Amino acid sequence: QVQLVESGGGSVQSGGSLRLSCAASGDTTSSTCMGWFRQAPGKEREGVATIDSWRITTYADSVKGRFIISLNNTKNMLYLEMNGLKPEDTAIYYCAATSSCRWRTLIDENSVDYWGQGTQVTVSS
DSSP states (O other): OEEEEEEOOEEEETTOOEEEEEEEEEOOTTOOEEEEEEEOTTSOOEEEEEEETTOOEEEOTTTTTTEEEEEETTTTEEEEEEOSOOGGGOEEEEEEEESOOOTTOOOOGGGOOEEOOOEEEEEEO
């Protein structure tokens, strides 16, 4: 079992920055990919960024050049640095882990083994 706990969400103005953290505990050895998803009000959950065991990163087009995903294996921590935030980035952000992922591809929501509880990010104009 793997437990994922997000932190770092909050409210910022457009153009601002936030850093999300995800603390992983338990047996993470089989989780070959980790990533971030988000779900905005009235919308389906979507993949935002993925990082694999070789530190290869993949981003949704909507966040490329603004968000950075990183992984600290020593501390079992996953991060999402979010810059140039826009109101359309407002959503609940979820940390996810999976043992099934494809090369340079965002994690498929249906293949996620473990989810965090989510953290709210609100961007005001």
